[in-house]
Amino acid sequence: MKGKKVPRGFGWDCHGLPIESLVQNELGLAGVAEIQKLGVDKFNETCRGKVLKYTSEWKKTVRRMGRWVDFDKGYKTMDKNFMESVWWVFKQCFDKGLIYQGYRIQPYSPALATPLSNFETNQGYKDRQDPSLTLIFPLNTDEAKFKDTSILVWTTTPWTLYSNFCIVVGPDMDYNLVEQDGKKYWIAASRTAAYFKNPNIVDTCKGSELVGKDYEPLSRISDEYVTPDQLSRHYKIYPADYESTEDGTGAVHTAPSFGFLEGGRLPLAATA
Structure with a gap:
């Protein structure tokens, strides 16, 4: 130039x-x-x-x-x-x-x-499909409506499951209790047909009724790394206004220790 x-x-x-x-x-x-x-x-x-x-x-x-x-x-x-x-x-x-x-x-x-x-x-980048997973978490409660039932939980990050902190549901969403092969599963009403061909619906509830329930985690490996106060808030169902039913089951696995959530932020009740 x-x-x-x-x-x-x-x-x-x-x-x-x-x-x-x-x-x-x-x-x-x-x-x-x-x-x-x-x-x-x-x-x-x-x-x-x-x-x-x-x-x-x-x-x-x-x-x-x-x-x-x-x-x-x-x-x-x-x-x-x-x-x-x-x-x-x-x-x-x-x-x-x-x-x-x-x-x-x-x-x-x-x-x-x-x-x-x-x-x-x-x-080295290649396009590949990473399948999501749906898991079964038994509820730990003696309340008649929820005793001996489980909740179907969806995740797109299965590698974070060992650090599961809680499950989130939409408090205003409708959930069905579907009985199949002698077992009962809670799932969002609008997502029931996506998982069950001929669902036998035996009960219904709002997500707010599931909030606060304890559940049995897949693993308790991470329990030794948290304080008793933190552990008291583990493995509970929390409300989340961002929960949607476009995919999944209406209930999402959450592991904030990985620095992110399926829905983007941790429910306030879990951080209080």
Whole structure:
């Protein structure tokens, strides 16, 4: 833009992780320990060879794209003089106080034992279906209407079930008690047909009648990590005005220790 002539030298971005992963698979190396056993120098040389293997293919592709660059005077990011120039720039920034230490969530590959760049992470993303689960929680009560009954609970985050804190229901929603195979299940009236073909409805109630009931959790593993006061509020049914019946059963598993809820916030009664 200022009338200067800029040499268009081609740059080879020798992205380390894809090449390292390729070499690990070819050599049958399971992890860092096996790479060290082979020899880091041998592993690096094999990786460099793989980078150079595709050089001619890239030259052909770039020329076909009509991109005019100088391949003979190009550079590779794995060249020592390139790496040293990057280190030099970083040192200058550090000496001027422009570098700081921070923390952030970083994508990580357990298989390769290394952090991933966004580019590397995006290469591995695939669309997949994560099914939701419906679970049965028996109610712990001697109240005649609810004795020997269970509530059907829906979740899209089954990995949080061991940290289940409570179940939430819509206090103004209608719930049916459906009997099947000698057992009785509470489920939102508007969702009954989605779960039972020919429901045998033996009773009904409002969600507010379920509020406050205790239930038997799937596991009590997390009990030892909370105080007695906290435990007294565990495994109860709480009201939530955000509960909907578009999906699920009208009752949702809640695990606030994971930093989020199915519906977005914890019922006030559970935090009081």
